[in-house]
Amino acid sequence: MQQLQEAKLAMREMQHITFEQKQQALQNISQALLNNLDFICKENAKDIQFAKDIGLSPAMIDRLLLSKERITNMAHDVKKVIALEDPIGEVVREINHTNGMRIEQVRVPLGVIGIIYESRPNVTVDIATLCLKTNNVCVLKGGKEAVHSNRALITVMKEAVGNIVPAHCIQLLETTKREDIDVLITSNDYIDVVIPRGGAGLIQHVVNHATVPVIETGAGVCHLYVDCEADVGKALAIAINGKVQRPSVCNALETILVHQEIAATYLPKLKTALDAYDTTIYGDKITQQYILCEKATTQNYATEYGDCTVNIKVVTSINQAIDHIYQYSTKHSDCIVSANKETCDLFLQSVDSACVYANASTRFSDGGQFGFGAEIGISTQKLHARGPLGLREITSCKYKIYGDGQIRN
Amino acid sequence: MQQLQEAKLAMREMQHITFEQKQQALQNISQALLNNLDFICKENAKDIQFAKDIGLSPAMIDRLLLSKERITNMAHDVKKVIALEDPIGEVVREINHTNGMRIEQVRVPLGVIGIIYESRPNVTVDIATLCLKTNNVCVLKGGKEAVHSNRALITVMKEAVGNIVPAHCIQLLETTKREDIDVLITSNDYIDVVIPRGGAGLIQHVVNHATVPVIETGAGVCHLYVDCEADVGKALAIAINGKVQRPSVCNALETILVHQEIAATYLPKLKTALDAYDTTIYGDKITQQYILCEKATTQNYATEYGDCTVNIKVVTSINQAIDHIYQYSTKHSDCIVSANKETCDLFLQSVDSACVYANASTRFSDGGQFGFGAEIGISTQKLHARGPLGLREITSCKYKIYGDGQIRN
Numbered sequence: 085m086q087q088l089q090e091a092k093l094a095m096r097e098m099q100h101i102t103f104e105q106k107q108q109a110l111q112n113i114s115q116a117l118l119n120n121l122d123f124i125c126k127e128n129a130k131d132i133q134f135a136k137d138i139g140l141s142p143a144m145i146d147r148l149l150l151s152k153e154r155i156t157n158m159a160h161d162v163k164k165v166i167a168l169e170d171p172i173g174e175v176v177r178e179i180n181h182t183n184g185m186r187i188e189q190v191r192v193p194l195g196v197i198g199i200i201y202e203s204r205p206n207v208t209v210d211i212a213t214l215c216l217k218t219n220n221v222c223v224l225k226g227g228k229e230a231v232h233s234n235r236a237l238i239t240v241m242k243e244a245v246g247n248i249v250p251a252h253c254i255q256l257l258e259t260t261k262r263e264d265i266d267v268l269i270t271s272n273d274y275i276d277v278v279i280p281r282g283g284a285g286l287i288q289h290v291v292n293h294a295t296v297p298v299i300e301t302g303a304g305v306c307h308l309y310v311d312c313e314a315d316v317g318k319a320l321a322i323a324i325n326g327k328v329q330r331p332s333v334c335n336a337l338e339t340i341l342v343h344q345e346i347a348a349t350y351l352p353k354l355k356t357a358l359d360a361y362d363t364t365i366y367g368d369k370i371t372q373q374y375i376l377c378e379k380a381t382t383q384n385y386a387t388e389y390g391d392c393t394v395n396i397k398v399v400t401s402i403n404q405a406i407d408h409i410y411q412y413s414t415k416h417s418d419c420i421v422s423a424n425k426e427t428c429d430l431f432l433q434s435v436d437s438a439c440v441y442a443n444a445s446t447r448f449s450d451g452g453q454f455g456f457g458a459e460i461g462i463s464t465q466k467l468h469a470r471g472p473l474g475l476r477e478i479t480s481c482k483y484k485i486y487g488d489g490q491i492r493n
Numbered sequence: 494m495q496q497l498q499e500a501k502l503a504m505r506e507m508q509h510i511t512f513e514q515k516q517q518a519l520q521n522i523s524q525a526l527l528n529n530l531d532f533i534c535k536e537n538a539k540d541i542q543f544a545k546d547i548g549l550s551p552a553m554i555d556r557l558l559l560s561k562e563r564i565t566n567m568a569h570d571v572k573k574v575i576a577l578e579d580p581i582g583e584v585v586r587e588i589n590h591t592n593g594m595r596i597e598q599v600r601v602p603l604g605v606i607g608i609i610y611e612s613r614p615n616v617t618v619d620i621a622t623l624c625l626k627t628n629n630v631c632v633l634k635g636g637k638e639a640v641h642s643n644r645a646l647i648t649v650m651k652e653a654v655g656n657i658v659p660a661h662c663i664q665l666l667e668t669t670k671r672e673d674i675d676v677l678i679t680s681n682d683y684i685d686v687v688i689p690r691g692g693a694g695l696i697q698h699v700v701n702h703a704t705v706p707v708i709e710t711g712a713g714v715c716h717l718y719v720d721c722e723a724d725v726g727k728a729l730a731i732a733i734n735g736k737v738q739r740p741s742v743c744n745a746l747e748t749i750l751v752h753q754e755i756a757a758t759y760l761p762k763l764k765t766a767l768d769a770y771d772t773t774i775y776g777d778k779i780t781q782q783y784i785l786c787e788k789a790t791t792q793n794y795a796t797e798y799g800d801c802t803v804n805i806k807v808v809t810s811i812n813q814a815i816d817h818i819y820q821y822s823t824k825h826s827d828c829i830v831s832a833n834k835e836t837c838d839l840f841l842q843s844v845d846s847a848c849v850y851a852n853a854s855t856r857f858s859d860g861g862q863f864g865f866g867a868e869i870g871i872s873t874q875k876l877h878a879r880g881p882l883g884l885r886e887i888t889s890c891k892y893k894i895y896g897d898g899q900i901r902n
Binding site for chain 2: 091095096099112126131134142178181185187189192194195248271276277291292297298299315316317321322324325329340410428432433434436437438439440441442443444445447448449453465466468470471480481482483484485486487488490491
C-alpha cells in the first residue's frame with residue numbers, strides 16, 4: 085500500500101525533528117483549526133446528514149457532531165499537548181561497562197503507529213497531535229460515519245505542519261473495506277504497533293488477525309467490592325459515581341460485590357440510590373432476598389453494559405470477591421471500599437488489573453486524571469503499557485553504545 | 494488444556510510469594526541440580542543417543558549435551574540469579590492527585606509466560622529461575638530433541654521448590670504436536686505473553702499465529718559501517734570480532750558497509766584478516782574491484798548466515814549506509830566505526846535498531862554484558878522491551894490508587 089510506504093519514509097525523517105519543530109507544528113495545528121471552523125463544520129455537516137439518513141441514534145449523531153465550540157475546544161486541547169513534557173531523548177538508564185563502554189538506554193518514538201477507531205472525530209486530532217509530539221508517524225483509520233470530518237481535519241492539520249515536519253507523518257486511511265484493515269494490521273514491515281479503539285468486535289478482530297504488535301484497549305467490566313468494614317456512605321457514593329455518572333465509558337462499573345455482613349445495611353440504600361437513576365439491577369439469589377431485582381446470570385456478569393444496568397452479588401469473603409473478579413474482570417479497573425488497611429492491601433495486591441482502587445471511584449482511570457494531559461486509550465494488556473496511555477506509553481527505547489574500539493573476549 | 498489452567502491458578506498464588514521465599518526456592522534449585530548430577534546425566538544420555546540415531550550434527554549434539562561440569566555451571570548460574578535485585582514491587586512512578594488520591598505505578602509480574610525454544614536444555618533452567626525471581630509462572634515448550642533432559646531438569650526443580658512456591662509455577666509442555674503450540678499461543682485467557690526463542694521459522698510461525706501478545710526475539714542481520722574517518726585498526730578488530738568470534742549467535746555481523754574513500758586501504762586488510770578464518774565473502778561490484786570475492790545478491794544481504802560468511806558493500810556516504818541498513822537490518826544491532834563524533838551521533842540517531850554502536854563490537858548485545866546478569870533473549874520489536882531481556886523486561890506494571898472516598902465530578 086502506497087500510504088504505508090510513505091509513512092515508513094516519513095518515520096525516518098521524524099527521527100530528526102527537534103523539540104522546537106514539533107512545538108511549532110502543534111502551534112500551527114491549533115491555529116489552523118481555529119482558522120478553518122467554517123470549512124470543518126461544512127464537511128462535518130455531510131457526515132451528520134448521512135448519519136440522519138441512515139437513522140443513527142441521536143446519541144451517535146451527537147458524538148459525530150463538530151460545532152464551532154467543539155472545534156475551538158479541540159484547538160485548546162492541542163495547546164495542552166504543547167504544554168506536555170517531551171519524553172523523546174530521555175536517558176532512561178545509563179550503564180558503564182567495565183571495559184569503558186558507555187551504554188545509554190534512550191527513549192525513542194515507536195515509529196509508525198496504526199490506529200483504528202470509531203466515530204468521534206475529535207479523536208483524529210487527539211491522536212495525530214500526541215503522535216507528533218512523540219516523533220511518531222500515525223496511520224489513522226477512522227469510522228466510515230466520520231469520513232468527511234476526518235478528511236477535513238487531516239487536510240487542515242497536514243497543511244498546517246507541511247513546512248515543518250514531513251507531510252506524510254499524518255496519514256488517513258480512507259477505505260471502507262475490511263481487507264484494507266487487514267493489510268494494515270499485518271504489514272509488519274511498515275507498521276510498528278497497532279492500537280484499536282472502539283467496540284469489542286473491532287478489538288477482537290484486530291487481536292485475532294494482527295501480526296503487527298497490538299496494544300489492546302478498552303473493554304471494561306469493572307468491579308466494586310464493598311467489604312464488611314466499608315464506610316457505607318463512601319461505598320454508596322463510589323457505587324453511584326462508578327455506575328451512573330457516565331455509564332457509556334469503559335471505566336464505569338458493571339458489577340458490585342457486597343460482603344454478606346454488610347448486605348442488610350448497604351443493599352436497600354444502594355437500591356434507593358440506583359432507583360433515582362432508573363437503573364436496571366440484576367442480582368444473585370441472596371441479593372434478591374434483600375432487594376427487588378432481576379435474576380443475574382453468568383452472561384450478565386460478563387457483559388459491559390455501557391448504560392444504567394448493574395449486577396449485584398453478595399459474597400461471603402474478600403476471597404470470593406477476588407475469585408469473581410478473576411473470572412469476569414477485563415483487567416481494566418476494580419475497586420474495594422473498606423476501612424481496613426490490610427484488607428485493602430490484600431485486594432490491591434491480589435487483583436490483577438491495570439488500575440486497582442482502594443476507596444476511590446474507578447471513573448478516575450483516565451489519562452487526564454492521572455496527570456498525563458492526554459490519552460490515546462486505556463490498555464488492558466500487560467505488555468508494554470497498562471492503564472491510561474499517555475505520551476510515554478507511545479514511545480520505545482533503544483540502546484546507544486559509545487565505545488573506543490572495544491571487542492568481546 | 495489442564496496445564497494452562499494450573500498455570501493460571503499458580504499465577505494467582507505467585508502474587509503473594511515474598512522475596513525471601515523466592516530466594517529460598519532458587520537456593521533449593523541450585524542445590525538440587527548439584528544433588529542430581531547422575532540422574533540428569535542419565536536422562537540426558539537418552540537424548541544424546543536419540544540425536545546420534547537420527548544423525549544430528551556433532552555441533553547440535555554438543556548443544557544438547559549436559560556434562561556434570563555443565564550442570565554444575567548451571568547451578569552456579571542460579572546463584573547469579575539469586576544475587577540479582579528484585580524488580581517486583583518497585584514503585585516506578587508516584588502521582589498525587591489534587592483531590593488527595595495517591596496513585597502508585599508499581600512493578601508486578603507479567604503473569605503466565607509461555608516460552609517456546611529449541612535444543613539447548615540449559616535454557617530450561619535459565620528461564621525457569623528468571624521467571625521465579627520475578628513471580629512469573631512459566632509454561633515451557635522445549636525442543637523434542639531435549640525431551641528427557643528437560644523433563645529431568647523440570648522434575649528436579651519442581652521437587653526443589655514444591656514446599657515454598659506453587660509447584661505449578663513451572664510447567665513443561667510435553668508435546669510434539671504443532672497444534673498444541675497453537676493452543677498455547679492463542680490461549681489469551683491463560684497466557685499473558687509468549688516468547689519464541691529459536692530459528693526464524695519458529696519465530697515467524699508464532700508471530701503469524703499468536704493472538705497472545707508476543708515478544709519477538711532473535712533474528713540478527715547485523716551491520717558494521719566503516720566510515721571514511723574510521724580508525725582502520727579498530728574497524729578491522731570490530732569486523733573480525735563481530736563476524737568470526739562466534740558466528741552462530743544473533744549479534745554476529747552479516748554485512749560490512751565500507752565508505753568508498755577508505756575502501757582501498759581497508760578492504761585488502763579486511764580480506765587478509767577474514768581469510769585467516771576461512772571466511773566466505775560476498776561483495777558488490779565495487780568491492781570486487783578491490784578484493785577477490787563472490788558476487789553479492791539482495792538475497793545475501795537479507796540472510797543471517799550463522800557461520801563464517803560475510804557480505805561487503807562499498808557505499809558513497811553514511812546516508813547510503815543507513816539506507817542499506819533500513820532495507821536489510823532486522824533491527825537487532827548495528828555499528829559505525831568513525832573517529833568523527835558528529836558522524837557517529839548521526840548514525841546512532843538514524844538507525845532504528847535495538848542496539849546501535851559507535852566504535853564497539855555488536856557482539857556486546859547481551860544481557861550479561863549489559864549488566865542484567867541473565868537474559869531471556871534479545872527482543873527485536875519495539876513494543877514492551879527492546880534489546881536484551883533481563884528481569885525488568887519480564888515484568889509489567891499496575892496502578893494502585895489509594896483514596897478516601899473520592900468520586901469524579
